[in-house]
Amino acid sequence: MELQWFPGHMAKTRRMIAENLKLVDVVVELVDARLPLSSRNPEIDAIVGAKPRIVVLNKADIADASANALWLKYFAELKIPAIAVDSNSGKGINRLDGEINKALAEKFEKDRKRGIRSNNVRMMVVGIPNVGKSSFINRLSGRSAAATGDRPGVTKAKQWIRIQRKYDLLDTPGILWPKFEDEAAARRIAYTGGIKDEIIDVEELCSNLLEFLRDNYRDNLAERYKLTEDISLLSGYDLLALIGKKRGCIVSGGETDTFRAANLVLDDFRSARIGKITLELP
Ligand SMILES: Nc1nc2c(ncn2[C@@H]2O[C@H](COP(=O)(O)OP(=O)(O)O)[C@@H](O)[C@H]2O)c(=O)[nH]1
Ligand SMILES: [Mg+2]
The missing domain is CATH 1.10.1580.10 (Conserved Hypothetical Protein Ylqf; Chain: A; domain 2)
Structure with a gap:
């Protein structure tokens, strides 16, 4: 892959993501719509834990439309909210808002009962290399993006991007390692260019x-x-x-x-x- 993933790197990545997870309300997990399972991190469920999560089938524009529909149905049956997106054009990205509202309904209700009026939602993007995390973040933030900078109680280095008035997006995605052990999965990732051609x-x-x-x-x-x-x-x-x-x-x-x-x-x-x-x- 682009980065060499050693057990040490994986442990460090896991730790960094776990730290960031504490700061957010919802995780946006990017996968490649052409290979939604092969492009998932093998330990994603354990890493994200009980934190609400939305799966984004990115690059939906270059995947088979009928297959996209099957994958959306698949995730719906697993009760995992999922949307199909083209981060280059932005198509489908407007569905994120509705899915976040549904996924966080409980939190909003709790906040309301406690008299907390602000509905600010903090989120982070995770995914393996090359699934389109940077493109997605750029598309989501658009021109209105503003780095909101350091905030009290948040580690200085963390940068947040304010979007649509109510979302704070962590500006650096969590880069997860892919499925190496699964040869068929690795091959599919290689087809899409996710593994350097020089080494294959x-x-x-x-x-x-x-x-x-x-x-x-x-x-x-x-x-x-x-x-x-x-x-x-x-x-x-x-x-x-x-x-x-x-x-x-x-x-x-x-x-x-x-x-x-x-x-x-x-x-x-x-x-x-x-x-x-x-x-x-x-
Ligand atoms: N067709 C298409 N290409 C995309 C999409 N999102 C990202 N890409 C392309 O995929 C490549 C990797 O994207 P990048 O955002 O750098 O991925 P990252 O490594 O996860 O940050 C770039 O060439 C992007 O232009 C998408 O939704 N559709
Ligand atoms: Mg990137």
């Missing part, structure tokens, strides 16, 4: 992705690369070679440059040029 075999990775696309998004694949032949029986590596040939990825001597082809396909996938694709279903 891109041709093997791309071959695996092509097999997934062959079985689940064959029309998208055929259309993108003008594959008119029957590809149902081609292996991932055969597909890679075929696409390389079609795209003119040739090395001197006439052989197909499968390394270049793999980078091209991965780039196409990551930029959603093959289509809106979800890598796992509930």
Whole structure:
């Protein structure tokens, strides 16, 4: 991953997030809509504990719309509030307000009984690298964002961003470690670019992705690369070679440059040029 996660780092991260958790009313957990389970931290439930939480299926714009609906239903059944968001355009982000109100209904009621009138809500964003935490925070804060600075009783270094008059958002997200032990999850994260390509075999990775696309998004694949032949029986590596040939990825001597082809396909996938694709279903 972008950061090397050692047990020591994980312990430190856990500690830092636990400290910040004490300061907030609600946690916004970002996951990648294309792989909502694989992009979750494996210990998220234990880390967040009983603190109210909203799951944001981010990058919903480049995930399969019908799959987004299935995932929202999945989280609804688990009684975990979830919304689908595109942090680049801001689409879906307006649902956050309603979900927070529902998740914090009890707190508001308690405050009201105690005669506390201010409905200020403090929140923090957590998620694994590359799910879009910074984009989400920027989008949420918009131009009206104002660093509210240090406040009494809060550690000096903490910066809060005031949004929509009633939210205080911790300006630095909690960066959690991904699922390393789960090979299939790690592979899906790698497809999306969440693991540095330098440390993996891109041709093997791309071959695996092509097999997934062959079985689940064959029309998208055929259309993108003008594959008119029957590809149902081609292996991932055969597909890679075929696409390389079609795209003119040739090395001197006439052989197909499968390394270049793999980078091209991965780039196409990551930029959603093959289509809106979800890598796992509930
Ligand atoms: N299509 C799309 N891309 C996004 C979205 N949110 C973030 N990104 C992109 O994902 C990449 C990682 O985003 P970033 O905010 O840096 O992630 P962080 O590491 O969690 O802070 C960047 O290239 C963003 O432009 C989104 O909702 N839709
Ligand atoms: Mg960031």
